[in-house]
Amino acid sequence: MSDTTQQNQPLQDESSEVPVIQVGHSPHLSNESFTTRRMMIDVLIALLPVVGMSVYIFQMYAVKQMAICLVTCLAAEAAFIKMRNRSFSLTDCSAAVTGIILGLSLPATAPWYVGVIASVVAIGIGKVIFGGLGMNLFNPAMVGRAFVMIAFAGVMAASGYESLNTGIDAITQATPLNAFKQMGISTSLTDLFFGLTNGSPGETSALACLIGGIYLCIRRTASWEIPAGIIAVVLIMGGLADIMGSASNWTVLHHLFSGSLLFGAFFIATDPVSSPLTAKGKFIFGAGIGFFIMVLRFFSGYPEGVMFAVLFMNALTPLLNRWTIPAAMGE
């Protein structure tokens, strides 16, 4: 505050004493509860059911993947912050959130180096290189995931999720979206809803994502407009596909509960840094993500498109901010 006050002062001689009056723009509200730390801790709390479900299904594999990502993210954050001589920022927990989300979005059986590289890229290239938290254009966790997705296509492709000798039932199956894409096999809605399927550890259980997501929206840590936009568009496009009968055994509800749609809608797309600021912008942002998820699911070679959809709309965020500037009072 003192910096801006000094800049706003007209140039004055050192000798003439000008009383320093702190004048900011209205509204003169200060809400201590909306600190970065509180929001990030809220996200961590909201992730608890998701983490619980992933540990229940994927057991040690999920624990291992999350631990690798969490530790590497924190270490990378500490190292990069030290390089830039900034004050220590681990206490705002944002790196921890990136680490957990990343751990939940990688295949549980992926080798250790995948998590390590994804974490370093997420923090280094996804965040610090833009100037740290608040400056990053893209969602850091998704930048890291996209990097390893392209770098280690064999491990990260849909077939990389399947493994026969882990002793965990879910991992022996194909992921629901891939089973449908490759062989037209549908998965039962109850399995998708409760999450007894294969996939990234965080995404399988629609129920856990809903519980955590609704908590986030009620606490207003996540803006409800973004998941609302995503889900609305998915319902519309999935519904239209249903009516046209293009996918008779994969209904709009399958689309909603499968893959990382709900996880992405509530936990990834709602990243306050890389999503628009205005309510209208947020809804358009969400709608755009929903649209690209469905386009990628229907027409691309990938069974799932949440990551690319989020990254793509992240790139449009500055534009959305500019298009949706609310009219000022009196205009």
Add this chain to the structure above:
Amino acid sequence: MADQPTAFERFTQGILPENPVYRQLLGLCPVLAVTNSMQGAMTMAGAVLFVLLCANVIISLIRDLLKPHLRIVIFTLTIATFVTIVDRFLAAYMYQMSKSLGPYIPLIIVNCIIICRCEVCASKQSVITAASDAVGQSLGFALALASIASVREILGTGMFFGFRVLPEMWPDWVIMVLPPGAFLTFGLLLGAVNWIVAMKKAKD
């Protein structure tokens, strides 16, 4: 024209202080496109050396005949001549390499390093200076290509010049040989170079 750099200055400046890629940010298209293997990168560097040297010498020889409003056309025609020679030479003697470099050899015609050197140096200075300028700039270009290509080839395939340098168990970072790897590597190396330059300036 008394204060033009000497031949030796032209030569040394091209390598590091005025490195065409890292300091002038010229000719970035081949820098990004052909650096996924050392062999391709070095072939490209050799082609640029040949074209730049020949173009600089010719332009320097005819510099008194140049008309200001026609000079760019003359530069381009001269460069195109030598690019065509390189392109046909590669197609005849290094067919595989010619195929893998694809359009980037013909594209040397529009490589701004070469037209820049013709304009800045060759059209104003003697043949010796122009030639040493061409060699210096080409070495700088080769150095930049080598730095990017070695990072990309080693991380992307575990090999260097086609020889395995990392153990078999190395998981290839496929992204490094794809276009995103070029942008990431170049961006990070450029940042490192800028940082080193800033450190040096702070010291002086």
